[in-house]
Amino acid sequence: MYDFDTPAPRAGTGAIKWDIRESAFGNGDALPFWVADSDYMSPPEVVSAIKEAAEKCVFGYTAPTDSYKNAVREWIRTRHGCRVDPDWIVPSIGIVSEISNIIRCFTSPGDKVLIQTPVYDPFYNIVKSSGRTLVENRLVRDGLRYSMDFEDMERDLKAGVKLMLLCSPHNPVGRVWTEEEVRRVSQLCLKYGATLVSDEIHWDIVTPGVTHFSALHAGTPGNVIVLTAPSKTFNVAGLKCSNGLIPNGAMRRRLAAWKESRFIEGPNSLGLTACEAAYTHGARWCDEQNVYLAKNAEIVRKFISEKLPFIGVTPLEGTYLMWLDISATGLDSRELCQRLTRAGAILNDGWRYGDDGFVRLNIACPAAQLRAGLDAIAEVCGR
Ligand SMILES: Cc1ncc(COP(=O)(O)O)c(C=O)c1O
Incomplete structure (x- = not known):
């Protein structure tokens, strides 16, 4: 069994989540539940591979090898059931910057780009800062669970959306979209000529029993780009390595030329090493992490139902980010987060994702840390 209970010593290492607590939030002692990375250690197999690479004492220019591409392909085949040609794999330094590259490469200023809100906050800024027109397709909430508004989506696509x-899985509402939902999105994009860019960075992190359905399966390889990475799954975000999967050769060539003309480079050598090791040896670690996260989610649900039953806990199907409805506290999310920080827990306010009645809680940490955070939430919200 792997160890997720021992906290990684992150304070003082430059970890954004830990080291800007004082400067950004005014409480350097508060426990951090904000940035989406994990507070236990990466898999020992990944750490060993990096040590082995370091012992070779050379860190020159490095390109993805055949064995790297094979590891990515095999991970995708065994974990997600998709057959990927190695040529489809387009390594990059991160998903956010790659989305920005893709939007700028495949659309023109003023073009409409559709996002489904509330959503991971950089999605708004990537679209706006590129001078494209942001189109919001609000997710609908039925009880605590979210679903897609396909009628609204179709109206938007019909009105000329160029890229969706x-x-x-969805950050922050925790949905793992079903096969039916992904196929419908894909078919609508194809029908109205929109490029579908599916950010699947969280695709390995699912509640046991839930299956992720990749847009790669959805049968429209002509217009789909899937973006994924080992960064969330194996806690290697600082190593800057992600992978685009682009079945359409013409689109791949266009993106490669676009990046080349702007001197945009690929991942660093240790990122490639970590990714290959994680995808080759990390299956059991990934499964055990999913079980651990499901137990953490249960700790949150039980605590809130016993002590703070007026807070709504959105069901967590995927990701390690829990979306809590705090509207019954009568406080907006920014005010509540300030109070939580003072009480010792830093969460993300829902306002930044597009819904001020919510806060986002990162549960990828040792259970003891999570329990301490819940106590801080109870101190602020308890009646
Ligand atoms: C949906 C989603 N996409 C992208 C990212 C960030 O990816 P990267 O660090 O590779 O830019 C995150 C991080 O939280 C995320 O949740």
């Missing part, structure tokens, strides 16, 4: 950005 799907977040799958």
Whole structure:
């Protein structure tokens, strides 16, 4: 069994989540539940591979090898059931910057780009800062669970959306979209000529029993780009390595030329090493992490139902980010987060994702840390 209970010593290492607590929030002692990375250690197999690479004592220019591409392909085949040609794999330094590249490459200023809100906050800024027109397709909430408004989506696509950005699994509402939902999105994009860019960075992180359905399966390889990475799954975001999957050769060539003309480079050598090791040896670690996260989610649900039953806990199907409805506290999310920080827990306010009645809680941490955070929430919200 792997160890997720021992906290990683992150304070003082430059970890954004830990080291800007004082400067950004005014409480350097508060426990951090904000930035989406994990507070236990990466898999020992990944750490060993990096140590082995370091012992070779050379860190020159490095390109993805055949064995790297094979590891990515095999991970996708065994974990997600998709057959990927190695040529489809387009390594990059991160998903956010790659989405920005893709939007700028495949659309023109003023073009409409559709996102489904509330959503991971950089989605708004990537679209706006590129001078494209942001189109919002609000997710609908039925009880605590979210679903897509396909009628609204079709109206938007019909009115000329050029590119749709799907977040799958969805940060922050925790949905793992079903096969039916992904196929419908894909068919609508194809029908109205929109490029579908599916950000699947969280695709390995699912509640046991839930299956992620990649847009790669959805049968429209002509217009789909899937973006994924080992960064969330194996806690290697700082190593800057992600992978685009682009079945359409003409689109791949266009993106490669676009990046080349702007001197945009690929991942660093240790990122490639970590990714290959994670995808080759990390299956059991990934499964055990999913079980651990499901137990953490249960700790949150139980605590809130016993002590703070007026807070709504959105069901967590995927990601390690819990979306809590705090509207019954009578406070907006920014005010509540300030009070939580003072009480010792830093969460993300829902306002930044597009819904001020919510806060986002990152549960990828040792259970003891999570329990301490819940106590801080109870201190602020308890009646
Ligand atoms: C949906 C989603 N996309 C992208 C990212 C960030 O990816 P990267 O660090 O590779 O830019 C995150 C991080 O939280 C995320 O949740």
